[in-house]
Amino acid sequence: MQTVTLSHNYLNNRNLKYLRNDDSSEDNLTLRLRSVEQKTTLRAENRTYLGRWTVREGVEVNYSDYTNRTLQRLYTDRTQLSDYRTRLTSGSPPRRACAPTGATTRDVWRGCGASCRPGLRSPMR
Numbered sequence: 001m002q003t004v005t006l007s008h009n010y011l012n013n014r015n016l017k018y019l020r021n022d023d024s025s026e027d028n029l030t031l032r033l034r035s036v037e038q039k040t041t042l043r044a045e046n047r048t049y050l051g052r053w054t055v056r057e058g059v060e061v062n063y064s065d066y067t068n069r070t071l072q073r074l075y076t077d078r079t080q081l082s083d084y085r086t087r088l089t090s091g092s093p094p095r096r097a098c099a100p101t102g103a104t105t106r107d108v109w110r111g112c113g114a115s116c117r118p119g120l121r122s123p124m125r
Helices: none
Strands: 002-018 029-050 053-075 079-089 108-112 115-120
Antiparallel strands (some): 002 029
């Protein structure tokens, strides 16, 4: 008996949070999260029956992709903006990218994971 299976899973996550739930101004935006996770699988299997024995052989191919961009306003002794971006794809090593995207009057910490660099500027868009 031979079977072929194709499956695809997809998750698109979006989240916005505002200071005191006041969305009248972009200055109140405290969190903007965008993430997409998807996986596609193709599997082929051959099943052979030999008396009381069952022999199975097969192959499976997966493609996975995950992206995340999180902008978060951090409140310490001064307001800071954290911009975290991740892209992971199967078949390649995990990568994280950091780069300035624009200018604003606010101080920003833009980083990859725990390593942040002070002094870059970015809007919450």
